Amino acid sequence: MGAGKPATIYDVAARAGVSKSLVSLVLQRSPRVSQQRREAVLKAIQELDYRPSTAAVSLAGTRSRTIGVVLDDFRNQWFVDLLTGLREALQDQGHRLVVADRFLNTGLDASPVEGFLSMRVEGLVIAGEPDTDLAIPASTPLVIAGGRLSIPRADTVANDDRAGGGMAAEHLLGLGHVRLGFIGASSAASAERRSGFEAAVGAAADVAVTILPGEATEDAGSRAVAQLLDDHPDVTAVFAANDVMALGALSELAARGLRVPEDVSVMGYDDTPLAATRYVGLTSIDDRSVEIGRGAGERLLARIADPGLAATEVLVEPRLVARRTTAAR
């Protein structure tokens, strides 16, 4: 158990009475090792509680088998599903995932990306909008997951916000609403969702729009819906660019004594855990982060295998999840 210094491959070799190369072969599951030796080595490994040093492995080996994942913020829950998808695609293929948000280890490394480059990761996944102009060497395979802002040489896998906006429109129109509202903030995603929404509505209904510049916060949602209703009191259904703003809308509506969905239907976007709670029960658009993660992982794998690959942009079809905040007119 608690050895002072961790055992090395030398210790294992000595104890098993073989050479270090033989141990190395066993470690790599090489088939050309006699059953007898293999067992002896395995036994020694067990007894010594040996664990190969990742540092030594990646130094000596040709590849680090490590993928760096840069999250924008651990608070944005969508990364959880993204990671699930990434794991499926990557770690099952023998790659180790290392995650960091924008601030993890800053100070030691100038940025998480710097840290990953020091680790000699074989590839990088940037989740969300790559905020700063991150200086990533062209030689590092890179894929942007969930962000639209595309870097020339990077693959992009993202939710089809336009399509999602369209789904929202169809849902509300299908429920018989003809006075629609859209609230959003100043982000590329918000703009896309709005545009898809309006395009799908077409001439079938009126759409009142309130865009509040700045962050998509709950408070912004409250203020946006307040303004929307002040200007257009006849609106019966509101589509928020994201769940957080939708939540703000819900509280503002409650404050005004308007019932949801009896008086006003509300829907969001992202299908966050929040929306899925029974208490909130928000109709939303699932951006299918698991698929995005899987797609990003597969794409990264392909790019690692062939660095010369042209950058592609994959859009993942979202999915509407109807809950209790939307109802027929």
Add this chain to the structure above:
Amino acid sequence: MGAGKPATIYDVAARAGVSKSLVSLVLQRSPRVSQQRREAVLKAIQELDYRPSTAAVSLAGTRSRTIGVVLDDFRNQWFVDLLTGLREALQDQGHRLVVADRFLNTGLDASPVEGFLSMRVEGLVIAGEPDTDLAIPASTPLVIAGGRLSIPRADTVANDDRAGGGMAAEHLLGLGHVRLGFIGASSAASAERRSGFEAAVGAAADVAVTILPGEATEDAGSRAVAQLLDDHPDVTAVFAANDVMALGALSELAARGLRVPEDVSVMGYDDTPLAATRYVGLTSIDDRSVEIGRGAGERLLARIADPGLAATEVLVEPRLVARRTTAAR
């Protein structure tokens, strides 16, 4: 920019016209390097976009300067604050933080802990309840953050659940409630919170209790409060062992046409982001995860410095956050 192979310390040395040792000294900010040489080296580093290989550094060096953080589940948002505290204590002291949840990289490594041991981390932080009997060598400094289940040789830094329960009691009693309810699940934390709650209530009020065996889910909260009210219709204030169950309680109360807080006050525990939203506005107990993280980090640092230290158990005083789900009787 986009070099094929990353530059090595040799490249830097050659370009700066010095030995590798000199470069190494500059890297380590050694004061005994002439200004002239230092600048030449720095310039070469810049021009070559050189970055020391962490693998080589930790192989050759005496310490890895890496701390492993094992999270129970990325979905439990409390780790975000915990990380903030850990960063303050650890990464500012030159330690690199690597985080993993229970499932990250399983398959490659048997468990995240195995992975960390392979990385030769200098210390380990286990966040939450260490579920399985994780086999951690006694030589690895270890601290449990936020969990009560203590391992003999590990330090523990956790929220004082008993005290928090007491605060909940004082709050509700102070509001004039005399028919109290407690709902919880089968966890050590829940039990502690209940016990603190009941102790603080003493003879000042009646406490009806419903414990549902199993996980602390929203649904469990709904069912628990339903049972509680069926058995004790006169209860005017409910203290849930955690925010998630409190949320379940809120939706059940709404379903029964009971207003919060006019008819029934509700409070939770953990002060999750959910509770802090305007829409939910749940009165809760803040378990001060940032402090727990900081404390855990400091403790780990001390233990790394002196492995012989006796294990300690630190309890962090929680804090009540009053919002709109509780009101005077």
Add this chain to the structure above:
DNA sequence: TTGTAGGCGTTATCAA
């Protein structure tokens, strides 16, 4: 099938 030897990119220990 197994062993020998060299090298991976650093740090660390001595000399100079």
Add this chain to the structure above:
DNA sequence: TTGATAACGCCTACAA
């Protein structure tokens, strides 16, 4: 203040 040179723990030809 600087520079050789030996580790560090493992992989990978190459040889046996």
